[in-house]
Amino acid sequence: MLGWILGIIVLLLIGICAYAGHFFITAALFKNSTWYVNKGHKMLNPDNFNQERTVYTDIEERQNEEAHAFWDKEATGEIFMEFSGETLCAREFKAFPATNRWVIAVHGYRSSGKRDMSLPAKRFLDAGFNVLVPDLRAHGKSTGEEIGMGWLEKEDVKAWIQKILTHNNQAEIILFGGSMGAATVMMASGDELPKQVKLLIADCGYSSVYDEFNDMLRSALHLPGAPIMFFANLFCKSKLGFTLKEASSVKQLQKNYLPTLFIHGTKDKFVPHEAIYKNMEATQGVKESLLIENAPHLSSWIYDEKRYFETVFQFIDNNLKKGE
Numbered sequence: 001m002l003g004w005i006l007g008i009i010v011l012l013l014i015g016i017c018a019y020a021g022h023f024f025i026t027a028a029l030f031k032n033s034t035w036y037v038n039k040g041h042k043m044l045n046p047d048n049f050n051q052e053r054t055v056y057t058d059i060e061e062r063q064n065e066e067a068h069a070f071w072d073k074e075a076t077g078e079i080f081m082e083f084s085g086e087t088l089c090a091r092e093f094k095a096f097p098a099t100n101r102w103v104i105a106v107h108g109y110r111s112s113g114k115r116d117m118s119l120p121a122k123r124f125l126d127a128g129f130n131v132l133v134p135d136l137r138a139h140g141k142s143t144g145e146e147i148g149m150g151w152l153e154k155e156d157v158k159a160w161i162q163k164i165l166t167h168n169n170q171a172e173i174i175l176f177g178g179s180m181g182a183a184t185v186m187m188a189s190g191d192e193l194p195k196q197v198k199l200l201i202a203d204c205g206y207s208s209v210y211d212e213f214n215d216m217l218r219s220a221l222h223l224p225g226a227p228i229m230f231f232a233n234l235f236c237k238s239k240l241g242f243t244l245k246e247a248s249s250v251k252q253l254q255k256n257y258l259p260t261l262f263i264h265g266t267k268d269k270f271v272p273h274e275a276i277y278k279n280m281e282a283t284q285g286v287k288e289s290l291l292i293e294n295a296p297h298l299s300s301w302i303y304d305e306k307r308y309f310e311t312v313f314q315f316i317d318n319n320l321k322k323g324e
Contacts, residue, residue, distance in 0.1 A: 079092055091113060105176045198319065205249055260285060
């Protein structure tokens with residue numbers, strides 16, 4: 001009798017974990033998840049919903065006003081491209097005088113190029129770089145329903161690289177990404193990239209999708225990670241064609257020999273800043289890091305803009321010159 005009871009309990013626990021894994025994958029990796037919009041975003045990234053004003057609030061508001069005005073006034077135009085069954089959109093900014101130097105600036109999870117990359121795009125353009133800001137599949141003005149946490153989106157970035165090279169074969173391309181965008185460019189780094197791609201800048205990127213989701217389950221949702229992640233991994237493979245462990249910045253960086261600058265804020269609650277150490281250890285090329293004290297997720301340039309962009313441009317200057 002006791003054996004039957006224990007067997008039923010085990011089956012119930014397995015069923016609950018399987019349901020939770022399926023629910024989590026559906027909520028996290030499909031664009032039109034009502035749970036994520038209504039509850040999940042606030043639970044997983046509480047910093048974005050903190051209404052308390054801080055010494056940085058006015059700075060952030062001024063930066064946003066400046067960046068959004070730039071976005072509407074300075075763009076050369078919008079570019080659309082058919083790729084992998086979707087229509088991808090990007091906004092292009094051309095420097096004057098003309099240059100071969102390009103930055104592809106990649107936004108984060110469930111965001112858009114305009115929201116995340118307006119200010120960096122302005123800083124890069126002001127410094128004399130051409131800038132391309134894509135909306136990844138299922139984000140912004142691009143079509144799609146599936147979110148690949150960087151694993152699917154790295155193909156979008158590779159397609160935009162080819163788009164630039166079609167018109168400018170002498171381009172020197174920098175991949176700059178924040179959050180999921182950082183993971184996207186790190187994951188792209190392990191694939192065969194054209195020689196025109198010169199270096200990477202990854203701001204607050206996670207070490208793998210599995211690690212990120214496992215941490216979110218435990219810290220934000222207060223659920224046991226391992227048993228749920230076992231089923232989440234299976235459902236991700238069946239629904240999206242890849243596993244959460246396969247989608248790894250670390251594994252891809254182990255094949256990367258491009259110079260890479262890693263950035264993270266020490267008060268990041270969405271992607272723990274310890275991920276920077278795993279990513280740095282993995283990469284095979286020249287590497288530098290920048291930690292911004294007390295900065296929450298994808299906010300380092302708000303907390304110390306001067307140091308942030310001085311470090312970025314010094315890293316670019318040093319490593320592009322070495323490649324010439």
